Amino acid sequence: MTASSPADTHPASADQALRRLHAELGAAVTVDAAALAAARFDKSGWQAPGVPLAVVTARSVADVQVALRIATEFRVPVVTRGAGTGLAGGACGTDGSIVLGLAAMDRILEINPDDELAVVEPGVINQHLNDALAAHGLWFAPDPASKAISTIGGNIATNAGGLLCAKYGVTREAVLGLTVVLADGSLLRTGRRTVKGVTGYDLTALLTGSEGTLGVIVEAVVKVRPIMTGQTVTIGAIFPSVAAGAAASALITAGRLRPAVMELLDPVALGFIRRYLGAEATAGLPTGGAFLLLQTDRPAALTEAEQALAVLRAAGGDARMESDPLAADRLLAIRRAMHPALAAHGTVLIEDICVPRSRMAEMFDVIAEISARTGIAIPTVAHAGDGNLHPNFIVSHRVETDADGAAEPDPTIPEEVWAAADEMFRAALRLGGTLTGEHGVGVLKRRWLRDELGETNIDLQRRLKAVFDPHGLLNPGTMFDVIERIIATHTITP
Template sequence: MTAVERLQSELGSIVSIDPLELAATRTDKSGWVAPGMPLALVRATSVPEVQAVLRIATEFRIPVVTRGTGTGLSGGACGTDGSIVLNVRGMNRILEIRPEDELAVVEPGVINQHLNDALAEHGLWFAPDPASKGFASVGGNIATNAGGLLCAKYGVTREAVLALTVVLADGRLLKTGRRTVKGVTGYDLTALLTGSEGTLGVIVEATVRARAITAGETVTLGAVFPDVALAAAASALITASRLCPAVMELIDSAALAMIAAYLGPDQTAGLPIDRGAFLLLQTDGPGALAEAEQAAAVLRAAGGEVRLADAAGGATADRLLAVRRA
C-alpha cells in the first residue's frame, strides 16, 4: 500500500489528489510557484487527523508542508514536489476566552481578525498585526513569528504566545508553556516552536495573550527624508527621545517606487511616496496626540518633511498605513 492509499484508507474524503487542488497549493500571496507537484492534500479538522498524517508521512519518509490560508509571502506554505500538503484551515474554532486571565485558546486556522472581533466584546485585543491580518490565520502568525506593524511597541508574535499544543513528526502530541503571565521554570519550548515554520511540529492549539484595549486615540504621521540613511537616523532619534510609537516603519525609495506602481495613481495621489525614504509612525493611548507632536518635532529637526494624518491637506491614517501594508 502506498502512502496516498494509506492516507485515503485512514482519512477518507479529506484526502484529495485532484490535480487542480494540488496545483493551487503550490503558490501563496507572493506569487512564487513551487516546482513539481505534491502527492496529496489533506484538509484536517481535528488533532487525530493531523496525527495520522504525520505518522504516515514519517513511516513513508515523505515531507509535509503545513498550510493555513496561504497568505504568506515567503513560500513557506507552498506545496513542494512529492510532499503531503496538510491544510489546517478547517481547524478554526476559538476554544476559550478568559477575560479575567487576559488569554484566549484557539485552533490554528482561526483568522487573526476574527479573534480580535471576538476579543473586542470583552475589551481585549490580540497585538500581532500582520499586514494580512484580515485573512491570515493565527497558526501561520505563530509558525512564522510574524511581526506586523505594531511590533515596535507590543513585540512580535512570540511575545503574545503563552502555550502551544503541537503534533510531532511521529504523531505524538506535545504540550508546552503555561496559562499564567509569569512562568520562569524549565526550557522555553513555546518560544522555540514559535517561528520554527513547521520544522519541529504542527501547531494544533495555541494559548495566546490578550491585552486590554487602551483608552484614547491613535495618531498617524508620515515623514519623507531625502535618503534612507537620514530616515534611519531619525528613527533612532525617536527611540533616543524616549518616545514609544506603536508603529514605526521605514520604507526606502526603491520599495516606495514599487508600491506606487502597485497601487496606481488613483490610490497614491497626495501620499508622500514620490521621493526619498518614508518613515511611518503611529502613536496610541491617552497621550497619543502629545506623543505624535513630540515625534513630529524630532523628525523635522532631523530633516524630515512631516505630514500628520487627517490634518488639513494631509493623507488619512488609513491611506498612510495602506502604503506599508502594500
C-alpha cells in the same frame, strides 16, 4: 483519484500511504490536480517542483495524528500549511509530500477575559480572533501585514512580526502554550495558562518560529491585551532623502519616544505608490523624497505626537500631525498601497532583512548602490523602530496582452536577482543584522543560513530537529537542506 494524479509514478510506500490516508481520513484527502497544484505556491510566488502526493484537510487533532502516523509509517514527508500566505516558500507542497492543511481547524475554543488569554485552533485567521476579542475589550497584539488573511498557526510557526513590534513585541511574546502533534503522531503539550512559569525548558518558544520542522501546532493558548484606550495620532513627514528619514527615525528612538508605528518608505517605493494611487491620492508626496509615517497611541498619544513632531521638524522633515481619523487614513493609505502597487506591477521578490537600528541608514545606502549597479529596482519600506527593512526586488513586469487585460507575469526569480539579494544579505550580516526579521527562512533563504548562524549553531539546530523528527519528514527542505539527514538514536543507560 483523477486521471492527472501522479500516483502512477509513486514508489510503493507512497501508494500504500495514499491508500491508508483514503481509508482512514476519507473525504478529507484529495488528489485533485488543481488542489495539488495550488498547494505548491505561497505568497512569495515560489512554486515547489514536482507534485504533492495528496492534500489532507484536517478538521480535528485526531485527523492530524492519523496523517502523521501514516506519514511516519511509510516515511512520506509532510508539509504543514495554513492559509498559504507565507513569503519564504515554507508551506509549499513539495514533490511526493502530504500537504497537511489546517485552515479548516478554525475554531476559537475559549476567550477568557479574566486571565487575558484565548485558546484557538491553528487555522483561525488573525483578524477573526481580533474581531471576537473586541467584544471583550481585548486584542491580540501580533499584527503581520497579512493579518486579514493569515492564520494564528502560521503566525506562530513563523514567529510573525508586523508594524507594532517595537512597542508590542513579536508573536513569541504572545504565545503561552501549545499543543503539538509530533512526527510519530503523539501529542505534546507545552507551556501553560499562567502569566509566568519556568518549569522545564521553554519548548513553547522553541516551537514558535520553527516553521513546521519540529511538529504540527494544533492548538495555542495566546496572551491577549486590553484594547488601547485614548486616541491615536498619526504623523506623516517628508524628507529629502531616505538617509534623512532614517536619521530622523533614529532621533525619535534616541529621544526615548516609542511610537506604536514608525514606517519609512524610500523614494523608489514612493514612485511605485504614486503611479498606483494616482496624483490626487498622493498629492504632496515629492519626487525623490522619503516618507516617514508615525502613530502614537494610549493616553499620552497627543503629548508624544507633539514631541515627535518637534523632533522630525528639527531633523529637516516636512511633518504634519493628524488626529482626525479620516485625514490620518489618507496618510496610512500611502503605506498600505505598497504591496498592492508592487503586486499590480509584476513579479516581486519580497525581502525581509533586519539590522540594528543604528545601521539602518547604511543598509538603505547599500540597497541603493546594489540597485544602481544591477539595474534592478528595489523599492524598500522599513519598520523603522525595529530596523526591519523589506526591500522588494522588481523581477518582471506585467504586460498588457489583449482585451482581457494583463497576462500573469512569470513567477520565476532569475539568478541575477538572487545574486543581488545575496549581496544584500551579506551586507546585512556585516552590519550585525539578520537574513529575516519576520518572514522566516523557508526554502528561499536556506542557502544563507550557515553564513548567519555559523557551524556550531547550525549543527546543534539540526540535532535538535532530529530529536523531534528522527526521520526528517516534517517540512524537509524548509530551514535546512535536505541533502544530509540526521538520524538520532537514543539509548538510556543507568
